[in-house]
Amino acid sequence: xxxxHICEVGPRDGLQNAxxxxxxxxxxxxxxxxxxxxxxxIEVGSxxxxxxxxxxxxxxxxxxYARTLPGVKVVALAPNLKGFQRALEAGAHKVTFxxxxxxxxxxxxxxxxPEQMVEEVRKCARYPHPGVEIEGxxxxxxxxxxxxxxxxxxxxxxxxxxxxxxxxVALADxxxxxxxxxxxxxxxxxxxxxxxxxxxxxxxxxxxxGLANALAAYEEGVRHFDxxxxxxxxxxxxxxxxxxxxxxxxxxxxxxxxxxxxxxxxQLFRAREVLVKGIPExxxxxxxxxxxxxxxxxxxx
Amino acid sequence: xxxxHICEVGPRDGLQNAxxxxxxxxxxxxxxxxxxxxxxxIEVGSxxxxxxxxxxxxxxxxxxYARTLPGVKVVALAPNLKGFQRALEAGAHKVTFxxxxxxxxxxxxxxxxPEQMVEEVRKCARYPHPGVEIEGxxxxxxxxxxxxxxxxxxxxxxxxxxxxxxxxVALADxxxxxxxxxxxxxxxxxxxxxxxxxxxxxxxxxxxxGLANALAAYEEGVRHFDxxxxxxxxxxxxxxxxxxxxxxxxxxxxxxxxxxxxxxxxQLFRAREVLVKGIPExxxxxxxxxxxxxxxxxxxx
Numbered sequence: 112x113x114x115x116h117i118c119e120v121g122p123r124d125g126l127q128n129a130x131x132x133x134x135x136x137x138x139x140x141x142x143x144x145x146x147x148x149x150x151x152x153i154e155v156g157s158x159x160x161x162x163x164x165x166x167x168x169x170x171x172x173x174x175x176y177a178r179t180l181p182g183v184k185v186v187a188l189a190p191n192l193k194g195f196q197r198a199l200e201a202g203a204h205k206v207t208f209x210x211x212x213x214x215x216x217x218x219x220x221x222x223x224x225p226e227q228m229v230e231e232v233r234k235c236a237r238y239p240h241p242g243v244e245i246e247g248x249x250x251x252x253x254x255x256x257x258x259x260x261x262x263x264x265x266x267x268x269x270x271x272x273x274x275x276x277x278x279x280v281a282l283a284d285x286x287x288x289x290x291x292x293x294x295x296x297x298x299x300x301x302x303x304x305x306x307x308x309x310x311x312x313x314x315x316x317x318x319x320x321g322l323a324n325a326l327a328a329y330e331e332g333v334r335h336f337d338x339x340x341x342x343x344x345x346x347x348x349x350x351x352x353x354x355x356x357x358x359x360x361x362x363x364x365x366x367x368x369x370x371x372x373x374x375x376x377x378q379l380f381r382a383r384e385v386l387v388k389g390i391p392e393x394x395x396x397x398x399x400x401x402x403x404x405x406x407x408x409x410x411x412x
Numbered sequence: 413x414x415x416x417h418i419c420e421v422g423p424r425d426g427l428q429n430a431x432x433x434x435x436x437x438x439x440x441x442x443x444x445x446x447x448x449x450x451x452x453x454i455e456v457g458s459x460x461x462x463x464x465x466x467x468x469x470x471x472x473x474x475x476x477y478a479r480t481l482p483g484v485k486v487v488a489l490a491p492n493l494k495g496f497q498r499a500l501e502a503g504a505h506k507v508t509f510x511x512x513x514x515x516x517x518x519x520x521x522x523x524x525x526p527e528q529m530v531e532e533v534r535k536c537a538r539y540p541h542p543g544v545e546i547e548g549x550x551x552x553x554x555x556x557x558x559x560x561x562x563x564x565x566x567x568x569x570x571x572x573x574x575x576x577x578x579x580x581v582a583l584a585d586x587x588x589x590x591x592x593x594x595x596x597x598x599x600x601x602x603x604x605x606x607x608x609x610x611x612x613x614x615x616x617x618x619x620x621x622g623l624a625n626a627l628a629a630y631e632e633g634v635r636h637f638d639x640x641x642x643x644x645x646x647x648x649x650x651x652x653x654x655x656x657x658x659x660x661x662x663x664x665x666x667x668x669x670x671x672x673x674x675x676x677x678x679q680l681f682r683a684r685e686v687l688v689k690g691i692p693e694x695x696x697x698x699x700x701x702x703x704x705x706x707x708x709x710x711x712x713x
Contacts, residue, residue, distance in 0.1 A: 320623055
C-alpha cells in the first residue's frame, strides 16, 4: 500500500482550460510519451458538447487511440448520460462524473442542484456498462469561487450518495482553495463514511499549496492522485498561476520520499518536451524539470 | 504553541542571489513595508566582504535603519568573527552563522571543514555580545549539489556541537533537495539530540516542495520558518525556479490552516509591490498574490 497511482489529467483538465488548441496528432504523441514514462492512468478527454468546448471535440478519437497503448487505463469525463454513452462507444475504461458540492456552482454550471446531478449519475450507473469503471468526483469540495465556503456536511453527503453506485469517489479542489488541515479533516470524514470507496484526490495548485495538500492527503491514506503535466491550463482566474497540481513535481515528491509511482522521471521530462512541441504557445509550469534531479537522486524501489 | 514565526530572509538570501542590485533606499522601503505587514523578524543582510557580494555592501546601514522599526527583530548573517563584529557594531538583534554539513561544500565555500567552521562560530560565541542572539544554521543539511547525499549523522553531530553555544539552531535545505519524509526524519533526530534549541527551518523551493516540506516540519513541531518574498533570488542552478520558500504562499498556507503568523496577507501583497518597485527587472514568484485570497477567506484568529 506504499505505492501511489497517478492519473495524468492534462489532456482533459489542462487542455480544456488552455488558451490554445492542441491538434489531435499532438495529443496522441503526448499521451503515448506519457504511457512510455510509465503513467498507467490518463484522463484523455471529456464528452461534452463540442460546441461548448472545442478543445474536447476529438475525445472519441483520442480515447480509441489511447486504448491501443498497453498498460494504460483510459479515462474520460462525462457530464451526463449522453456523454457517458459516447464514452462507452469510444471504449473508455473508466468514466468520471463531476458533481459540484457547491449549490451555486452546480446550478450555474449544469443548471442542476447537486442532488439532481447525483441522480443524473445514478441514471448512468444503471445504464449497462460492462467492465467500465465509474468514478464520482465531488468537485468544489474545498471551496468555490462563487459560493466561498462549501459546507463539509454537503461534501460528506454527496460523497456518500455517489458511493452507493460508483466504483470509486474522488474529492476535487477544483479552484485551489484547500489547505492541508482541511484536506486531512474532509478526507478523514468522508473515509469514515464510505471507507475504501474514497479513492482519489484531485488537487489544484492555484495558490501554490498543491503538493502540501497532496502530502496531507497521502498521510490520510489516499493513494490515487490526479495531476497535470506542466500544470497545464493554468488558472483562468489567475494569470501566471498553474492549474492542476504539477505531475513532474508530484512524482518527484513521492519518489524522493521513497514512495514508488511506477513513473520514470527522466522519461516524464521527455514527455514534457512532447507536450511543449504540441502546444508551444501555452505557458507551462513545474520546478523539478527546470532544476533537474538532485545529484545522486535515487527513485523509489 | 500554535503560532508560527516567520523570518523574512529576502533582503539577505533573495538579494544575495538576485541578478540585479536593489538600491539601499529601496531596501529600506521594502523592509519598512514588511514590518508594516506584521513581519516580526527580518534577515536584512550579510556581513561578508563587499567585494565578494556587492549586493550586501550596505548591510550596516540597512541594519541601523531596520532597528528603528518597532517590533522588528533585525537579523544579519555573518560568516566569521570579523563579520560578527561588524554585525554587533551595526546593532543587529540576532546573528546567524551558516555551517555547511557538506564537507565538500564547506571546503570549497569557506576553505574550512565543517568542524573548523563550528570552531569559528564558537569563537564568535565567546566574543562579548550582550543581548544579541546567536543562531547556528546547518546548511546543505538535506543534500548538496557538490556532494550529493549529506549523511544525517553529520547533520546531527554538527547541530549538537552548535547547540553547545548557540541560542538556537536552524536546519537549512540550501539547494532544495529535501523531501517531506526526510524533513520529518532529520528534524526528529536533531530534536531528540538538542531539544528546544532546534528552532528554525530554512527551506528552498527549487523543486517546488517548499510548502510540503514546511508542512512536514510544522507537524514535527517546528514553529520558526525562514522564507523570502516572491521567492526572490531564484535558484542559480535553475532559471525559472524560485529560490527560498515563498513568504506569501507560506503565510497563506498557515493562516488558511488556522495557524496564526501575525502577518496581514493584504499588507504583505502591498509589500510585494514595494519589492517589485525596488528591483523591477528581477523575476519574482508566488501563487497566492496572483490568484488572490479565496472568497470568504478568514485569517487565523
